[in-house]
Amino acid sequence: MRKKLNKYQNPFYVSDLDGTLLRSNATLSSYSKKILQQLLHEGLHFTVASARSVFSMWPILDGLRLSLPVIEFNGAFISDLETGKHIVTNSIDSLVARKIYQLILGCGHLPFISTFNGTTDRLYYSRITNMGMQWYFENRQQNQDKRLRKTRDLAETLAEEIMCFTIIDSSESLYDLKSILKKEYNHLVEIHFQENLYSPSWYWLTIHDHKATKDKAISWIRTENGLVKNELVVFGDHTNDIKMFQIADRRIAVKNAIIELKQQATHIIESNQSDGVVKYIENDWTNGE
Numbered sequence: 139m140r141k142k143l144n145k146y147q148n149p150f151y152v153s154d155l156d157g158t159l160l161r162s163n164a165t166l167s168s169y170s171k172k173i174l175q176q177l178l179h180e181g182l183h184f185t186v187a188s189a190r191s192v193f194s195m196w197p198i199l200d201g202l203r204l205s206l207p208v209i210e211f212n213g214a215f216i217s218d219l220e221t222g223k224h225i226v227t228n229s230i231d232s233l234v235a236r237k238i239y240q241l242i243l244g245c246g247h248l249p250f251i252s253t254f255n256g257t258t259d260r261l262y263y264s265r266i267t268n269m270g271m272q273w274y275f276e277n278r279q280q281n282q283d284k285r286l287r288k289t290r291d292l293a294e295t296l297a298e299e300i301m302c303f304t305i306i307d308s309s310e311s312l313y314d315l316k317s318i319l320k321k322e323y324n325h326l327v328e329i330h331f332q333e334n335l336y337s338p339s340w341y342w343l344t345i346h347d348h349k350a351t352k353d354k355a356i357s358w359i360r361t362e363n364g365l366v367k368n369e370l371v372v373f374g375d376h377t378n379d380i381k382m383f384q385i386a387d388r389r390i391a392v393k394n395a396i397i398e399l400k401q402q403a404t405h406i407i408e409s410n411q412s413d414g415v416v417k418y419i420e421n422d423w424t425n426g427e
Contacts, residue, residue: 148183149369151419152209152356152382155188155198157335157375158392159415164336166198170416174202177423183365184419185209187352189330189344189378191252192217193259193283206359211252212330212378214301214350216358226358227254228349229299234326236296238319238345242305245315249305250274252285253298261285262295270306270340277336303345306334312343319345330378352382371422373407373415374399390418 153159161167178184187209188195195208199219208219216226230238242249250271251262261283266272278286289295305312312331319329328346333339360366372379372386375395383389383402391403392414400406408414 148181149371149388149422150183150360150365151371151373152185152187152352152386153373153415154375154379155186155190155195157394157410158373158379159186159410160198161411161413162335164198167413170413171201173416173420177419178203178205180423182419182423183368185359187213187355187372187379187382191215191259191261191285192219192222193285194281195219196222197281206363209352209355209359211302212328212344212346212350213352213355214252214346215254216355222259224254226355227299227301228347229254229301230303230327230345230347232296232300234323235300235303238303238323238327239293239296241318241322242303242315245318247305247307247312247315248292249303251292251295251300252302252304253295254301255298259285259301260287260295260298262287262289262292264289264292268307268340270308270334270337270342273334273337273340274304274306301346301350305343305345306340307343308339309333309341312341316343319343332376332378352379353385356382356385373418375410390415 185204185206185208189212192210204219207216207225210217214228215224217224248265248267253260266275316331326348328348328350330344333341369387371388372382373390375392379399389402389404391400391406393409407418
């Protein structure tokens with residue numbers, strides 16, 4: 139028998155996905171899925187906060203019945219995992235989005251543009267110009283992502299709510315664009331830059347609204363679900379997890395996390411390849427007092 143915890147002893151756990159909860163092949167291991175299913179049935183307060191869309195989460199988290207909403211696009215959406223319905227949306231200001239779009243083109247790039255029109259999500263592209271973009275395109279096709287749409291004129295998509303710009307290229311090619319964005323728009327948008335774990339040497343520069351952060355999304359979920367008094371325990375591996383680390387009671391970095399995140403961690407656990415997150419949660423749940 140597992141030791142049951144009362145609501146003040148039952149922490150609220152939030153985990154990043156890629157590089158943290160998921161193994162390096164972008165899957166949730168059978169061990170982790172089985173344990174999470176058991177603990178969720180017993181009342182575990184758990185959800186995920188990811189740069190992924192809910193559509194990308196579905197095949198990975200299939201079988202997990204999360205009673206709490208998930209955080210997608212680093213906080214651009216707070217959504218119900220089962221239905222995909224968005225509970226909270228944080229889109230980029232329309233004027234700012236148009237200026238950023240022109241800046242992206244001016245720096246010689248073509249973005250993927252994730253939008254929401256009030257009822258439907260879309261992922262637009264016009265042309266594939268490098269192998270990094272090709273990987274993403276093929277990955278979305280293989281997962282039968284119904285959002286994917288080709289358009290001759292990306293500018294037409296700006297009439298919808300812009301949730302995310304995704305620009306994929308080499309680190310060197312994205313340097314100027316990243317620098318200008320941080321200099322001119324850092325107070326208006328959230329900018330994330332990191333290598334694609336599954337397509338090495340290709341980097342993703344993603345742009346969200348300034349309200350689209352994991353910490354803000356977690357705070358909203360805690361308030362709306364009566365979890366403000368519950369201890370907050372978060373798990374991460376990269377820079378987009380820093381802000382949620384800053385509000386957590388326990389900040390757990392996996393062994394494969396970047397140094398910057400480890401320096402802010404209260405605990406460092408086994409790597410994503412070794413199911414470190416779920417092993418920690420299972421032990422914490424079983425031995426909690």
